[in-house]
Amino acid sequence: MTLGRQLQSVELFAGGGGMAIGMRRAGFEHQALVEWWNPAARVLRHNAELKPELWKPDQVIEQDVRLTYERLSQCGPVQLVAGGPPCQPFSFAGAHAGHSDVRNMFPAAIEVVRLLRPEIVVFENVPGLTRPSFAPYLDYVKDQLRHPHVAPIDADELWSDHHSRIRSENGDEVYRVYQDEINAADLGVPQTRRRIFLIAIRTDVAGADTWEGIQRPHSRDVLLHDQWVTKAYWERHDLPVPEAPPQQLAGLVKRIKRVGVPAGIRAWTTLRDALADVPEPYVAQPEDSGWPNHVAIPGARVYPKHTGSPLDLPSKTIKAGVHGVSGGEAMLRELDGTVRYLTVREAALVQGFPQDYEFPGPRSRVMGVIGNAVAVKVAEVLGIAIREHTGL
Numbered sequence: 001m002t003l004g005r006q007l008q009s010v011e012l013f014a015g016g017g018g019m020a021i022g023m024r025r026a027g028f029e030h031q032a033l034v035e036w037w038n039p040a041a042r043v044l045r046h047n048a049e050l051k052p053e054l055w056k057p058d059q060v061i062e063q064d065v066r067l068t069y070e071r072l073s074q075c076g077p078v079q080l081v082a083g084g085p086p087c088q089p090f091s092f093a094g095a096h097a098g099h100s101d102v103r104n105m106f107p108a109a110i111e112v113v114r115l116l117r118p119e120i121v122v123f124e125n126v127p128g129l130t131r132p133s134f135a136p137y138l139d140y141v142k143d144q145l146r147h148p149h150v151a152p153i154d155a156d157e158l159w160s161d162h163h164s165r166i167r168s169e170n171g172d173e174v175y176r177v178y179q180d181e182i183n184a185a186d187l188g189v190p191q192t193r194r195r196i197f198l199i200a201i202r203t204d205v206a207g208a209d210t211w212e213g214i215q216r217p218h219s220r221d222v223l224l225h226d227q228w229v230t231k232a233y234w235e236r237h238d239l240p241v242p243e244a245p246p247q248q249l250a251g252l253v254k255r256i257k258r259v260g261v262p263a264g265i266r267a268w269t270t271l272r273d274a275l276a277d278v279p280e281p282y283v284a285q286p287e288d289s290g291w292p293n294h295v296a297i298p299g300a301r302v303y304p305k306h307t308g309s310p311l312d313l314p315s316k317t318i319k320a321g322v323h324g325v326s327g328g329e330a331m332l333r334e335l336d337g338t339v340r341y342l343t344v345r346e347a348a349l350v351q352g353f354p355q356d357y358e359f360p361g362p363r364s365r366v367m368g369v370i371g372n373a374v375a376v377k378v379a380e381v382l383g384i385a386i387r388e389h390t391g392l
Contacts (some may be wrong), residue, residue: 005027007027007079007080007141007362008028008030008031008076008078008079008080008392009023009080009081009082010030011079011081011083011312012016012059012082013033013039013083014033014040014087015084015085015369015372015374016366017054017353018047018081018352018353018376019083019084019122019374020055021078021354021376022330022374022381022382023379023383025380025383025384026379026382026384026387027375027384030055030059031059032059032082033059033072034061034072036062036068039361039366039369043359043360043361043369044060045057046358047170047358048060050356051357052068059297062267065109067110072114073115074338075116076117079120079392080116080118080119080122080261080383081109081112081118081120081122082121084125084392085104085105085109086125096304105154112144112309113200114149119201119202119205119390119392120201120390121175121199122379122383123198123202124195125195126211127152127181129196139315140166144273145198145200146176147171147173147174148174149168153165159352171205174203175200175202175203175208176211177199178201180214180384181194182195182197182378183197184214185218185220185269186373188269189350190269190270190271190315190349191314191318191351191375192274193317193318193375193378194317195374195378199211199386201390205390208387211386214381217266220264220268221252222265222268223258223270224252224256225267227245227312228245228249228256228257233334234390240334244309244347259375268314269314271313271350272309272368275332275349278349278370279291279294281297281346282294282295283296290356292357293345293348293358295342295344296343296344300340301339307331307333308339309332311333312335315342315350318330318347318371320369320371344359344366344367344370347371348370351376353370
């Protein structure tokens with residue numbers, strides 16, 4: 001696609017900038033990036049100073065979204081509001097409190113949509129949002145996006161009462177709302193990372209009624225075919241072919257040998273693919289190495305349910321973890337079973353951050369920043385697909 005005009009956007013819950021970089025690559029220029037957590041806001045400002053073409057330091061608003069409505073109202077016409085409302089209320093690892101959790105920021109995110117009425121809205125969250133127990137609240141979120149003109153009466157109105165009013169007073173829809181679950185590995189990201197995306201397209205925008213989602217050009221089956229049928233994967237990496245696939249993959253490989261794989265689909269990207277040109281981790285960070293945040297972390301060990309990410313598969317999901325550093329998901333595992341921690345740089349590369357995008361601060365904090373991010377390529381692919389579909 002040849003991108004036309006630069007479109008304007010507001011990024012909410014911007015974190016370390018994963019979605020923001022992806023949408024920037026898709027041709028959206030950020031008027032504001034709202035992020036209350038200092039370690040993440042620091043990353044945004046630091047890289048703005050290094051790369052002014054991304055965004056400007058003063059466009060990073062280090063505040064709770066609920067305190068920024070007046071400032072955001074001063075933004076010019078905005079075509080996109082995007083962001084990932086905090087997912088802890090809906091995550092499998094969290095308390096599962098959902099809409100009753102004080103960290104639920106969907107009301108604040110939708111208030112910004114009411115304020116700015118952009119052509120496009122993109123919200124990201126964890127698959128736990130789709131659990132049956134949360135289904136009524138997810139329907140409420142979607143109906144608010146469809147009918148943002150029906151606002152809550154006040155802060156004390158119960159969400160269920162507000163939802164009843166939306167359904168009785170709705171009138172014409174302002175947005176068409178779509179839901180899609182995307183595994184980043186299916187887009188070529190070296191990580192299995194499933195996330196839910198809510199895409200809202202304003203009804204006066206071309207294609208609002210016909211969005212069918214994005215293509216998935218990469219496949220696990222094609223990777224396994226390359227590894228265990230043609231063996232091309234091992235040849236490409238100049239490695240001896242292992243005797244047999246791991247036991248947990250044997251059944252899949254047997255099926256693939258029998259039925260084959262579809263044409264025109266590429267293999268998943270593995271950790272080995274992604275890190276092929278990355279030097280060994282440094283004991284101490286050298287000056288001007290070109291690989292910032294690439295210092296070895298000692299002490300990696302295996303424990304139940306945390307055995308690391310096999311080097312010849314996409315990484316397990318990079319997570320923030322309770323204290324900013326996840327367990328086995330932050331390790332890679334060699335063919336011989338040895339493990340080591342991913343460096344901050346390697347974890348960032350797995351998430352799609354550029355090689356020279358820096359993460360100032362202690363590892364426990366910046367790993368939290370990286371783990372909470374939207375994978376850059378997912379945002380980029382989604383942003384470009386939306387622009388192509390709508391003609392924006």
